[in-house]
Amino acid sequence: MGVVSYDSEITTPIPPAKMFKAAVLDADNLIPKVLPQAIKSVEVLEGDGGPGTVKLITFGEGSHYKTMKQKVESLDKENLIYCYSIIEGDVLGTTFEKISNEVKITASPEGGSVCKNTSKYFTIGEVEITEEKIKAGKEKASEMFKAIEAHLLANPDAY
Structure with a gap:
């Protein structure tokens, strides 16, 4: 097994706490609304949203994937850090065992x-x-982030 890592920024x-609340804490509800072509639904299979929670994500008609399962590894609301892993689904294909992500939101x-x-x-x-796969x-991550940003700019009283 090999590990390939990349960073993006x-x-x-949008202020950090507001972005974290929308993009992380309410993502299960918000993303299917702002990107229905990408994500159709998010269902919690086990857990309460904190570490150990497993979610089933169903992709929208605009995606060439069907489903994936994500596991919340850690959630630090105070420091605005969220870690999760994609543990199952056609996103992984026969190439990946899992894909882990750490998202940290800080003040600019x-x-x-x-x-x-x-x-x-x-x-x-x-x-x-x-490099094409990484790009x-x-x-896709940037698209999702920008869709959440656009929603928050259009709805300044949300969150």
């Missing part, structure tokens, strides 16, 4: 926030991950 004018000097994401791809065997994953 996205800035937004301009008054908004910076969302830092570290993704670790745990491969099955020795598999080469192309595609980054683009």
